[in-house]
Structure formats: C-alpha cells, structure tokens
Amino acid sequence: MRPVTHHEIRLARRPRGGPGPDTFEIAETTLPAPGPGQLLVRNRLMSVTAVTRTLLDAGGQGDLPMPPYAVGEPLWGPALGEVVAVGDPGRGDGPAVGELVHHYRGWREYALVEAGEAERLPTAGPQALPDPAARLGQGFPAWLGVVRGAQVREGDTVFVSGAAGGVGSLAGQFARRYGAARVIGSCGSPRRAEALVKELGYDAAVVRGAGPVEDQLREAAPDGVDAVFDNVGGEQLEAALRLARPGARVAVVGALARQLGDAPPVRLDTFALLSRGVTVRGLPASAHRDALPRFRKEFAAGLRDGSLTVPYTVLKGIEQAPRALTELLEGRHVGAVLVEL
Template sequence: MTNHTHREIRLAARPEGPVTDDLFEIAEVPVPEPGPGQVLVRNTHMGVAAVTRTLMDEDTGIPLASFEIGAPLNGPAVGEVVAAPGTDLAPGDLVEHRLGWREYALLDADEAHRLEPGLMPDPAAYLSQGPTALMGVERGAEVRPGDTVFVTGAAGGVGSLAGQIARQFGAARVIGSTGSRAKADRLIGELGYDAVVIRGAGPVEDQLREAAPDGVDAVFDNVGGEQLTAALAVANKGARIALVGALASQLAADGTSAAKTEIDTISLLSRGITLRGVALYDHLDLIPQWNRRFAAGLRSGALSFPHARLRGIEQAPRALRELTEGRHLGAVVVEL
C-alpha cells in the first residue's frame, strides 16, 4: 500500500451554539491493517447531514450515540475495498458504510454493504437522503393521487427529493418551505414545486393558506415548530402528517428554543388527522428499493440529485457549517 498515513476529522470540543471550525481537529494517523474478517476501505465520498450537528452534543435526545471528544466523527460514506482478508469482499468492490470523516476506514465485514457495480451514474448518489424521503412520502404521509402535499425544509437533502417523490406518487400540488427567495425560485424552477412558503417572509400559516386555498392532504415535516403548527392548522379532514425531522430544534443555537409544538388535540380529533413519526432505522428495507428507483430516475431524467460537492476531507467541517447555515440546496457531499 502506498499510503502509510491518512487523515481523519476528530471532535475537538462540544459546540455551545452554531458550528465553528475550531470544534474540529484534523489528525494524521497510520492507515490501519485489516485482520481476518475485517475490511479496509478507501473512502471516496462522504455525506454530511443535520444529524451530525446533533450528535456533537453530549445529550442528543435521539437513539444514537454522541460523538466522543478526541475521537473521529462518523457518518455515511462510499468507498473502494483495499483489502478484505477472509471475507467475500474483494479489492475494488464499491461499498457503503457508516465510517465517514476519515480517508480510510477499517470495519467488520458485516458493516460494509457491497453496492451493485455501475448501478448509479455517480457514486455520490448513494449518499442521497432519498430513503428517508421515500419513507416519509410512502409510509409516513401516505401520499395519494390528487393530494396537495406540504414539504417543510424543502431545500434540504431530504426535502429536495421528497417533493419529486410526492409527484411520482400522484400529488396534484406540491408546496414547500425554505428560508430564502433564491431557494424558493430554484425549488419552483428546477424541482417542480408549485409554490413555496418562505420562512421569515410573514406568518407561515398565512403564506400556506394562500398557497393551498383548498387545504393540505399530506404533510412531510422535516422542521417542526411554527411550520408544523401551520400545517396542522391548514390540514384537511383525514390529512396524514409524517414527522420525519426536527430541524427547528436541531439547528437552534441553544438546541431548545424551537423544540416545542403546541397541538390542539380536539381539532385533530374532529378532523381525523393522523400524526405519525417515522425513522429510517425502522424502514431499512427501503434503501435497496430507493437505490433502484433513484438510479432509474437519474438515468431517465425523471429524478434529479440536487447537491453541493466539496472536495478534500479538510473541507468536511466547512461542509457541515455551511449546511447548518442553510448555504446549500439539496444534499451536501464531500469528495475525498
């Protein structure tokens, strides 16, 4: 092996607010040697998501372990097998795993999932948040033909795909929310949204009523807070509301200011509205389904993969900072 050392990104300190570069340390460490039953992978792409910021806190409030100070971060990654003694993987195989934030990853064979060669036109597409988007549309909000659908956080890695998928499931009108007019214009011009509510441009409920004068039938909620409250107010009888994310609290500077959403239970009862929390770890069967759907959609042009791509592992802290600041539309990927 020509490389004897590689770089990994470690958590240097717990954040006390927004993501800053001093929370990270880039360490140069020896490339590990795989033993029997282990796989050494040279990572080529890694994904950055809002949950990464959540896991930097000591108390996360979600069933995932916090990152440890002084240890490397982790997250979804795609790479090529370098060596895999005593396993059914071979050098050159493309695999997906959870040990991103480093240039080389050493893992047990059952933690590396072989990917079908040539399935995706771009290996980075394996790092889309499409499985979550498909889960929320199909199993959470149960989008049906003719529905008016509201997707909060529509410009993120999940929302930018959820709107496209809702249309595939027959939605007649798709409304999104985002934080800027520039993103709203792109959602309408590039991703097929019919209307967009802009956070900070007036009460969300008023904007949503204007965009959906006949109410909403299905809600894909990535955000919570005021946007979920507005969706509940405008929801039609029998509406299905999928709770998929909680960005309002995840990205709040103090982690709590926007966490609570008041619910008028009598109003929900009288309208027969379903609120359903869905998490991908309960729906892992959707991942291979999504990969096939996405590959076909990318090749035919029926689906697109909005994303920002930064190059070099040293750009990973910047990628997370810019993601949490709302700088990008779609997923954020680091090419190593």
C-alpha cells in the first residue's frame, strides 16, 4: 500500500561559497497521482553529480543546456525507480507497473514522470547491466571523451584529469580498453591516487597540491602525452597542453576547476597548438546522443566480462542526499556517489 505523503529535497536558499546545512530543506508533501501519459515512480537510487553545484547558483548555468534550480522547488537529477502506477494503463506503449526505469526526477522518494521521459532498464539482451546501479555511473561522458574526443589509439600515453570521480574512474578504463599503453590520472589525495593505481588500472597518479602538476605529469610521462581527457581545466589542462605531443588529441569533458572554485580561464599557447597540430575539442554529451546505443552495448559487455567496473559509494536515506553532495564536492570518495531512497 502506497503512503499518502513522501519526502523531497528543495532548494531553501542559494549557497554562498559551497552548499551548507541551510541550503536545503527536506519537505513532506502529498503523494502525486499520475495523469494521462504519466508514471508514478518509487525512486530507489539517485546520484549526485558535480553539475548540481553549478545549478544551485542563480544564473550559474552558463551555457549548460539546463536551467538552474529554483528556490523553494525540489531539486532534480538522475534516478532509478520502480513504476508503481500508470496514468492511462490501457495504452500499453510505455513502461508498465513493476518495471525499473531511469529518469531525471531524483531528490524525492516518489516521482511523477512523463512516460516519454522514463527509460526502461533492459533485463535481457546486449544492453542489460549486471548491476542496475551502474546505469547511474557516468559512463557515457567517459566513453565519449575517450572515443570521440581524445580518440585514444593503440600505444597512446593518456592523461585523465579528475580521474577518481564518477567520470574519470571510467575514462581510464575505457582508455585502456581502446589500446592505451600508459594511463595517468590526477586526483586530490594520496588515498585516491592509491585507489587509481591499485583498483582502477592507472599506471601513475598526479596528486593536486603535492607539487606543481606539470612537474608531476612530466615525471609520469617523460615523453609527453598523446591523448588528454580533461575533466577539470585550470592548471591541469595547461600542464597537459604543454606536454602534448605532435598530433595529440584533447577532449574537454568537464570544467571542475571553474564549477567548484574560482580558477581563472585556461591560458592557451596557440602557436604551440598550431605548430604541434594539437586538437582541442569540447564534448557535451547532449550533442552526441546518437552514440548512446554503441556505448551501452560496449558498457554492458565490459561489465559482464569484468573488463570494466563502476566504483560507487551508497549513502542510505533521502536525508543523506545533501551530505552525499558535500562529500562528492570534497572528493571523499572514488567513483560515483549514490543515495538509496
């Protein structure tokens, strides 16, 4: 039997600096009823991502293809849940009661979702995942940056910035899968650096704050780098560009240095880029939806055969979602950060 009310997390006020205890409000609200073309979904898992920090700021979305969160309204983000009611069950062309779906109405225990915005999770076939939680991993931007952006090739030396997060922890694995001979990642602590090497197959790690990034990267890649998966920008991207070999490919997939701080814009030596034939390309996932079927097939196959793994941490209870976001932004975990609702 479904409850009469449920809980959702709303934006109480815009953060000053980083989000704090007064940024969010846990509200109890009436359980919605689905209308025609809608589903009522009992959310089971949701993920928190770095873009949440950007969307909390008024007008802070920049060129992102999504609006910022509104004060007094619930947040939203990727979630998995079970369909518990259908507005027009006679249609039969959308997800049915009992099916597990992926959608973007997280940060609440129950979600009212338009049927066309809920995606069934396949339980059989080449895209079926052995662990549904992997669907909340950030595999697609990782794959996209490696395959279409950096175009990693056999024998490449690859540098992945922000390598311990949800995207970077998979980018290194995809780089290896596509033939990289040496994979170097950056992160924010010696503990995470150890995890990169011992658990995720990186050959070496650059630790932010342990000395100039360029010096550490030069030691790890004395002959330079052939491909760069940039998830951070700032000093790390500048260092990678200075070590880029002739013909290097640079995929810009994230901008954490600007999203999470006030890092100045990256300085580019355009003469060096030109003379060495270095390619720098931005890869917004929203512009490459055509690649999703190929990615999902490869992703599922890698998870099934054990050549890929999705590291994640789970915090339990909707009240833990603000804490999960804080810990993600502070870099406390390796891989994705999920909340069990």
